[in-house]
Amino acid sequence: MARSKEFEINVVLDKAMDLFWRQGYEKTSIQGLVQGMGIHRRSFYDTFVDKHQLFMDVLNRYTLTLNSNITNRIHRSNSAKEAIQQLFEMIVSCEENQPKGCLTVNSAVELSLLDPEVAV
Incomplete structure (x- = not known):
């Protein structure tokens, strides 16, 4: 039986x-992500698969x-x-x-030449 998530996804995304x-x-x-997000490593991988997918999320x-x-x-606003x-x-x-x-912008500067998914 699968356990339910013990965290709110948007809360941990905001922390990440x-x-x-x-x-x-x-x-x-x-x-650092696991500690900063306040979740277990297993929950991290079960929810986000890997660091790159979390970053894209x-x-x-x-x-x-x-x-x-x-x-x-x-x-x-009341006017243009x-x-x-x-x-x-x-x-x-x-x-x-x-x-x-x-x-x-920070991500594009750091990764756009290395990661085509970020470059888009």
Whole structure:
């Protein structure tokens, strides 16, 4: 009988996202991910298969979250000018504890020549 997952998938993806964003793909170890995500190694492999698949899931979650944030800011704006201002503020400002830069850009710089799946 299969055990049910003892964690919320989006919560652990967000934790993995933070690790990859701060350290990059190459410097983030499986052990660091398991510890940072707060899951067992077996759960890691059962859920994500390997580090690369987890990374692709993280990039997908990041893109969906970013697109949702952009859409929300645009819809809350009263004019095109305000929407553009909202987008610039979102890009330029970041919370003090948030990693710097854009995860997508950071990943492209680190991996696009080595990993065709990331390059897309």
